[in-house]
Amino acid sequence: MAERTGAATRARLHHGLRIATLLVATAIVGGLGLTNLLRNLDRYESATAQLVAIAALAAVLATDAVLVVLRRPWWSRARLPAVAVVLAASALSYATLPEGRTSTTVDWAFGAANWVGLVVLLDRPLRSLLAFLAAHELTALLHLLSLEEPTRAALLRFATGSVNVIGYPLCVAVVTVALRRIGTAAARAQREIEQVRTAEAVAVESHRRRRQRFAELSGSTVPLLEGLADGSLSPADTGVRRRCAIEAARMRRLFAEIDTVADPLLHELRHCADIADRRGVLVDFDARGRCPPLPVPVRRDLTEAALAALATAGSWARVTVVGEPALVSVSVVADCGGIAPPEPASDGIRVETFRDDDLTWMEVTWQQPTGSRTGRSPR
Amino acid sequence: MAAADRVTDRQITAVIVDDHAAIAAGVRAWCERATPPIDLVDAEGRLAWVWTGRGAAADVVIFDLELVPGRPDFGALRRLVDHGRRVVVYSQHADNATAIKCVDLGALAYLTKREGADHLVPAIRDAAAGRPYTAPSLSGALMSDNAPDRPRLSTRETEVLRAWFASSSKELVARKLDITVKTVDTHIARVRVKYANAGRAARTKSDLVSRALEDGLITLAELNTP
Numbered sequence: 001m002a003e004r005t006g007a008a009t010r011a012r013l014h015h016g017l018r019i020a021t022l023l024v025a026t027a028i029v030g031g032l033g034l035t036n037l038l039r040n041l042d043r044y045e046s047a048t049a050q051l052v053a054i055a056a057l058a059a060v061l062a063t064d065a066v067l068v069v070l071r072r073p074w075w076s077r078a079r080l081p082a083v084a085v086v087l088a089a090s091a092l093s094y095a096t097l098p099e100g101r102t103s104t105t106v107d108w109a110f111g112a113a114n115w116v117g118l119v120v121l122l123d124r125p126l127r128s129l130l131a132f133l134a135a136h137e138l139t140a141l142l143h144l145l146s147l148e149e150p151t152r153a154a155l156l157r158f159a160t161g162s163v164n165v166i167g168y169p170l171c172v173a174v175v176t177v178a179l180r181r182i183g184t185a186a187a188r189a190q191r192e193i194e195q196v197r198t199a200e201a202v203a204v205e206s207h208r209r210r211r212q213r214f215a216e217l218s219g220s221t222v223p224l225l226e227g228l229a230d231g232s233l234s235p236a237d238t239g240v241r242r243r244c245a246i247e248a249a250r251m252r253r254l255f256a257e258i259d260t261v262a263d264p265l266l267h268e269l270r271h272c273a274d275i276a277d278r279r280g281v282l283v284d285f286d287a288r289g290r291c292p293p294l295p296v297p298v299r300r301d302l303t304e305a306a307l308a309a310l311a312t313a314g315s316w317a318r319v320t321v322v323g324e325p326a327l328v329s330v331s332v333v334a335d336c337g338g339i340a341p342p343e344p345a346s347d348g349i350r351v352e353t354f355r356d357d358d359l360t361w362m363e364v365t366w367q368q369p370t371g372s373r374t375g376r377s378p379r
Numbered sequence: 380m381a382a383a384d385r386v387t388d389r390q391i392t393a394v395i396v397d398d399h400a401a402i403a404a405g406v407r408a409w410c411e412r413a414t415p416p417i418d419l420v421d422a423e424g425r426l427a428w429v430w431t432g433r434g435a436a437a438d439v440v441i442f443d444l445e446l447v448p449g450r451p452d453f454g455a456l457r458r459l460v461d462h463g464r465r466v467v468v469y470s471q472h473a474d475n476a477t478a479i480k481c482v483d484l485g486a487l488a489y490l491t492k493r494e495g496a497d498h499l500v501p502a503i504r505d506a507a508a509g510r511p512y513t514a515p516s517l518s519g520a521l522m523s524d525n526a527p528d529r530p531r532l533s534t535r536e537t538e539v540l541r542a543w544f545a546s547s548s549k550e551l552v553a554r555k556l557d558i559t560v561k562t563v564d565t566h567i568a569r570v571r572v573k574y575a576n577a578g579r580a581a582r583t584k585s586d587l588v589s590r591a592l593e594d595g596l597i598t599l600a601e602l603n604t605p
Contacts, residue, residue, distance in 0.1 A: 284493065284547065286473065286493075286515070286516060286519060286544070288475065288519040288520065288522070288523040288544070289523045318545070318546065318547055320519065320544055320545045322519070322522070322523060322541070322544075324523075331545035331546075333545065333546045333547075333548070333551065354551075354554075354555045356550075356551060356554055356555075359548075359551065361545070361546055361551060361555065363545065
């Protein structure tokens with residue numbers, strides 16, 4: 001997500017710069033270049049060749065304009081031919097240039113073709129543009145040295161012209177690189193902000209849940225701990241020990257509630273069974289069918305009887321779960337003596353208790369209240 | 380009941396096919412401690428030994444469904460049943476489909492390995508007499524069976540299956556539902572007869588149905604109600 005926003009920031013910056021460069025290039029080729037060309041049309045060795053050269057440059061610019069509108073970069077395969085077209089156009093222009101006119105207003109291609117090359121190579125690394133500009137310069141220089149009399153004045157003119165021809169596009173390219181860096185930095189900063197925000201939200205939520213858990217324990221666990229602390233409850237008392245065992249199981253269930261598992265009810269019951277298991281109680285656990293997704297309060301009501309029975313069982317307990325699309329039943333049989341049946345808090349919960357000597361059999365059944373639809377399909 | 384009586388007159392022999400030596404040793408200990416004791420032959424995980432020697436003469440075959448882990452051998456179970464062998468399936472699997480399939484193939488009992496001597500010894504005795512034995516795990520499977528072609532069970536039958544599955548004590552079921560242990564057994568037996576009357580034909584199953592009809596456990600009309 002953050003990666004994507006970073007990329008979007010960079011793309012937006014780059015797109016703006018691309019439009020600007022294209023406008024500058026179009027103005028130079030279409031304005032300055034074309035004006036100079038037309039004004040001096042009769043001085044060229046072949047006016048047609050000059051017109052073909054400027055048309056080639058215009059074609060490259062038009063292609064770029066289409067790509068800018070489509071918000072697409074140059075195809076990597078078309079880029080090299082485009083650069084070749086630009087260089088060929090300037091070579092063609094030089095070939096039919098009247099003598100002694102390199103880097104004058106007659107030599108319109110000298111100050112125009114470089115911009116077209118920049119348009120094509122804008123999003124490439126700086127060295128590509130440098131190579132292109134060098135090739136462009138070399139074409140003009142070769143023309144000057146080989147086909148003309150390189151007078152001192154001509155060389156000076158060429159040197160001054162080169163400052164413009166190389167300098168301006170290079171400035172734009174450097175700005176592009178800088179903008180790219182700024183874009184990356186901005187994206188990174190945004191990502192960091194988002195991370196901080198997420199961490200903050202997580203912290204707030206876990207704090208809320210911790211408080212809620214504490215509130216849930218405060219009704220039963222806290223009075224027990226207070227009683228033990230101030231000596232009003234004695235650990236020697238069997239009843240107190242049973243309460244402690246049940247509270248320990250409740251806390252264990254609370255910890256299990258936050259786990260992400262396929263079947264949370266069975267997961268929580270297994271945690272309750274584990275406590276009995278550790279005390280040496282033989283726990284028989286069997287589940288049939290599949291439980292529908294249940295909210296935490298319903299799961300708590302369903303597991304409460306099993307929890308209390310498992311926490312206080314003497315030697316043996318059997319826990320069974322039967323799940324149907326609209327009915328879940330948790331049954332526990334254990335030699336836990338008489339324990340108070342739990343009082344359910346949610347709707348649709350029924351508790352059945354059966355006692356036989358030391359054995360207690362409790363069955364908690366949740367039936368989906370009629371009229372409420374959760375849109376589950378039958379198994 | 381004549382056949383059943385003949386079996387109880389002499390010592391019951393059972394052959395166990397299980398690739399785990401500890402299981403075979405444990406079952407042997409349970410059989411020796413049972414009253415009257417059951418004579419156990421250990422096939423040492425080799426199915427061939429069930430068909431030859433003392434294994435071939437055993438009244439009951441205690442069959443580990445997964446001699447090759449991960450591949451329940453229903454074919455071997457079918458062959459055993461088709462040859463009139465009385466099979467108690469002793470499996471690691473606790474899923475409904477496996478249990479019901481074994482019953483459909485004609486196994487007289489299906490027990491998971493969590494179920495110990497309390498269920499295995501009565502299962503062997505019942506199987507030796509040609510009677511089905513329904514352990515709590517199988518009861519759970521039958522109760523939650525939701526196949527479209529499952530036999531129709533009465534409310535009471537489902538209730539008994541459910542209670543037996545939940546408590547694994549017939550005395551407790553009887554006291555909770557306020558019926559006798561014998562009535563609990565009758566309800567469970569009727570469920571098995573209904574299952575024996577459905578699905579694939581097998582001798583153990585048809586024997587079970589005809590005996591139930593003879594004993595008046597169920598009527599033809601009740602059986603044929605879809």
